[in-house]
Amino acid sequence: MSNFSFEPTGRIFKEREALLEEWTPETLVGRDQELEQYHAALQPVIESETPSNIFLYGKSGVGKTAATRFLLDQLKESAANVDHLDLHTVEINCDGLNSSYQTAVALVNELRNPANQISNTGYPQASVYQFLFDEIDDLGGTILIVLDEVDHIEDDSLLYKLPRARSNGDISNAKLGVIGISNDLSFRNQLSSKVRSSLCEKEVSFSAYNAMELTKVLRQRESVAFHDDVLENGVIEMCAAYGAKDSGDARQALDLLLESGDIARERKADRVKEDYVQEARERLQTDQIIEGISNYSLHGQLVLWALTVLQEQGETPARTREIRGPYEMLCEQEGNNPVSDRAVREYLAELETLGIIKSTEINRGKGGGKYKKHELNQSTSSVRAGLEELMGTAP
Ligand SMILES: Nc1ncnc2c1ncn2[C@@H]1O[C@H](COP(=O)(O)OP(=O)(O)OP(=O)(O)O)[C@@H](O)[C@H]1O
Ligand SMILES: [Mg+2]
Structure with missing residues (x-):
């Protein structure tokens, strides 16, 4: 090739973005049982009662974060139609925060306006907690705090304080519920019993996806991501079968479909073939091995x-x-x-x-x-x- 200029081809993909991690589907497929339990655990909120603290667990890529965003969006929509129900949700990812202190700082800053943020150092822990409780009470109404990837918090002081804030008298005005999410299956068992009993009032376990469920997830994306009839028969099923065999992780199955599409485009092919899925799998495995070693x-x-x-x-x-x-x-x-x-x-x-x-x-x-x-x-x-x-x- 002597000419390295770029030209859009519009080949294969209609909207490639729909296969990327950040893309949120409008509905979740293949999670009926989990969504039903999770929905029931959130019911007190819409009844204007004090929310239960909820703990979600399950392996990586099984839809915990996606289900949370989906149901909290639904909940906010429904809450808007209920008189005197003033619902706020705060979602934070604890990856990179690592301690109760840093997580509390992040929550304070999430709740405060940008002009009034606090720094990561310089306050005693008790003051940071006080700031947090003050913000929660000032905001009032019903507040759901999502602590995603909560296992990254290495000490359990916040996990003890926050779920009990109301019963301990740290807050009096707001109704607070904590939603903890973890893919570390041993994390829950390692919690002290006093933390576990309050943080895990309701538990929802997310199972790994089987091939049928992954097929649904991938089909849902197919119509958005690819031009009509671009995927040959068997491509989705093959990605789903590998996904289920490897780990039941939707993220991996979506990656495999994306890479297969990329290979088809590289080859200037009109359709995605099963052969490309095989090749894509090799490539992704190679990346994993490189990362591992x-x-x-x-x-x-x-x-x-x-x-x-x-x-x-x-x-x-x-x-x-x-x-x-x-x-x-x-x-x-x-x-x-x-x-x-x-x-x-x-x-x-x-x-x-x-x-x-x-x-x-x-x-x-x-x-x-x-x-x-x-x-x-x-x-x-x-x-x-x-x-x-x-x-x-x-x-
Ligand atoms: N049922 C589903 N329908 C459609 N897309 C899904 C479904 N489940 C998961 N996904 C997609 O798969 C990817 C991984 O899901 P998600 O981020 O919810 O996993 P997770 O359980 O939070 O994993 P981790 O523990 O690694 O954070 C996301 O891109 C998400 O949109
Ligand atoms: Mg997640």
Whole structure:
């Protein structure tokens, strides 16, 4: 290609944005049970009663944030028609806030007007809480505070104070409800019982999406994102099947469909084919592997590389000592001294935690001892592509 000027083609996508994370669908499909429970937990609000504190949990990408935005929008619309019901909602994401103190500061600033913000430092914790309670009472009415990704808050003082603010007499005017959201399934269990009993008055658990539900989610986007008849038969089903198999995460399934469309456009094709989905999956897996191991030490990467070489030669699952040979060869080539067997085992354990390899323990019974066998848990070509991108050309 000698001419690198750009020209719009209008190919494949009608509105590509509809497949991006920020795009909010008008209705949520495939979440009937969750929405019903969540709806019931919010019912006291519309009755002008004190809201329940609600806790939502479920894995990443199963629609917790989307369902919250959807139902709170509905609730605000309905509340507008109820006399004397004055509803306010505040949504904040705790990722990056990390402590009760910082979260309380963020809430104060969310509630205050821009001219009157407070800084992240310089006040005692008790004063920040007082500012927060004052703002809540000044605003009055019914207030719902959403703490999304609440597991990022490392201490539980705010999670204790806020849900009980009314019963503890910290606020008297407003009716306050807290909605906590988390994808860390152990977070709820680690809460002290006094925090749990108030923060988790009502709980809604979001299950992973199955292939049928993901098909609905993807079909809903298809009509917005793509020109008519651009997706060949089976493309949506394939994205849904992979999505359900990998993690039941709608975000991943949508990414896969987006990448498949991008590949079709790159190829100047008129339609998206199942082959492109396969290719897109490889690309996304490669990205995941790069993300997983890019901050990894050189030797961790070399261990993975050695296992990849064995896999390509059909010699996996392989024992740790069988990985040693190719690993040492790679070390020599890179001009590095190999690390101990024990360190190699530790790298293998980490790679397993990252989901990049799969290790099985073999037990030889009495006197025979135990050992592990390892193999790649992702397609060989995407691991190799990831390694090559990180380390340069492969042997
Ligand atoms: N039922 C659905 N219908 C349409 N789109 C959905 C549905 N569920 C999820 N999505 C979309 O999938 C993406 C991920 O959903 P969401 O952000 O709600 O996940 P989450 O459960 O909050 O995940 P995390 O724990 O990682 O924050 C969003 O782009 C969202 O719009
Ligand atoms: Mg979320």
